[in-house]
Amino acid sequence: MGTWGALFVALVGGLGALLHACRADRWLDELATQGSAGQGRPRPTATATAPAPRPKGRPARGAGATAGGESVHLALGVPADDDASDDHLMRKPQYALSYNTKENVANWVSWQIEAGWFGDVQRHKGKFLTDPELPAGFYRVTHDDYTNSGFDRGHMVRSEERTRSVEDNRATFLMTNILPQYHDLNAGPWLRLEERCEELGRRQGKQLFVMAGGVLGRGEKRMRSIGKGVVVPSTYFKIVVVLEPGEGPEDVTASTEVMAVLMPNKEGIQGEGWEKYRTTVDEIERRTGYDFLTDVDEDVQAQIEARKD
Secondary structure, rough: OOHHHHHHHHHHHHHHHHHHHHHHHHHHHHHHHHHHHHHHOOOOOOOOOOOOOOOOOOOOOHHHHEEOOOOOHHOOOEEEOOOOHOEEEEEOOEEEEEEEEEOEEEEEEEEEEEEOOOOOOOOOOOOOOOOOOOOOOOOOOOOOHHOOOEEEEEOOOOOOHHHHHHHHHHHHOHHEEEEEEEEHHHOOHHHHHHHHHHHHHHHHHOOOEEEEEEEEOOOOOOOOOOOOEEEEOEEEEEEEEEEEEOOHHHHOOOOOEEEEEEEOOOOOOOOOHHHHEEHHHHHHHHOOOEEEEOOOHHHHHHHHOOOOO
């Protein structure tokens, strides 16, 4: 073979090796991407309106058709009252809420619980976090508003219910997810109902839709406040609808399990069980002024909301 022939063979061989290397690099990149996706870790998001990640299973039917947009946490509807002026709706990947700018707490927080939200991430350490997604002009509650107040920083979405990623867990420490609770409530019947929800969602494979908050209804006597105007509710509510994974509002029937409670925010109740405070959704709606489960069939609503399970 002449000199030019040898040079041509070397050139072709080099190009072949280069193409092979490029294919290998792409394959490694794709493998890394697939491996990362397989861990179930959501990408960080800076927007309050980003769709919630679906931990597992098919999307909850009907979730995309509600006023809540694509948020799975609003799959059963957006709670509403007759005064929208104090309802600032926030959709986060981990939960949704209505923020009351007059009282500096959430009117309600709504979220989904199922096994895919649980992982092995450690609980956030350090101060609770001011929510940067509140609009300019809103007072942003800080960790220090609760310091020496005599009240716990009470989670609505429990830290243990968001342990599949650091971002998920940190989101539960945003002050928009926190309300002032006496320790005896926070570590007593409120905690025991949280543990019941974990048992159903994490260990029994159920899908739960939960709505919770303080009773801020107009009929309530004037409540005290802490810090820079953070209201302290005298009563807390929670509504839990128990479904199978992937089910949505049209799967709610007259026999669907619904747990509804009204708990006093007071001392001396740490040893009590959550069952003592069972009530009806109708009673919670009367006390708060909010209409819940708005995407559930009206006839079904009438039955399950009047029932004390």
